[in-house]
Amino acid sequence: MKRAFALEPFSRDHNDGLHLARALREERPDAPALARAAWERELSDHFAEEERLLGPLAGGDSARLYEEHRQIEQLISELPTSCVALGQALEDHIRWEERVLFPAIESRMTPDQEATLAQEALKMEHRRWEICPNRAEIVQRRLDRLHPGA
Ligand SMILES: [Fe+2]
Ligand SMILES: [Fe+2]
Structure with missing residues (x-):
């Protein structure tokens, strides 16, 4: 299924x-070193925004969301010994969000909730553009596909 905007x-x-x-x-x-830099630049913000914006929409999945974030945060603090465990935990967490959590939220949220989420998520997206300029291009291409000829 296509991811909600x-x-x-x-x-x-x-x-x-x-x-x-x-x-x-x-x-x-x-x-x-990449993981520590990613934490400072993106991951900590990503976790905070998921908890703030998606936690209330996650129903029974919210406990797992918070718990896995804390585990990953702990593993980051244990680098470099936790390198492989952190990689596995991060991958498993992302796969779970993409395959289970996000589809559940998509099926559950009301149009009003989706509109509010879209606004807030876009603010996070804009913060990323300062550190990763090619994301602006990716988003522009996506908008062009959503509104051809606009
Ligand atoms: Fe997460
Ligand atoms: Fe995530």
């Missing part, structure tokens, strides 16, 4: 997260 900024972050998870699982020498 309001959740797309989170899914774009997940693309970056999966690349990082792979570097960690493969124990690439620069992976711990």
Whole structure:
């Protein structure tokens, strides 16, 4: 199923997260430093926004959302020894969100909730453009597909 527009900024972050998870699982020498930098730049904001915006929409899945965030945060603090475990935990968490949590939220949220979420998620998306300029292009292409000829 196609991702709801309001959740797309989170899914774009997940693309970056999966690349990082792979570097960690493969124990690439620069992976711990990349993970620490990603935490400062993007991951901590991503977790906070998921908890703030998606937590209230997550129903019974919210406990797992918070719990896995705390586990990942803990593993980041234990780098570099936690490198492989962190990579696995991050990948599993992202896959769960994409396959279980996000579809559940998409099926549950009302049009009003979706509109509010879209606005708030777009603010997060704009913050990413400062650190990752090519995301602006990705979003523009996506908008062009949604509103051809606009
Ligand atoms: Fe998450
Ligand atoms: Fe996420």
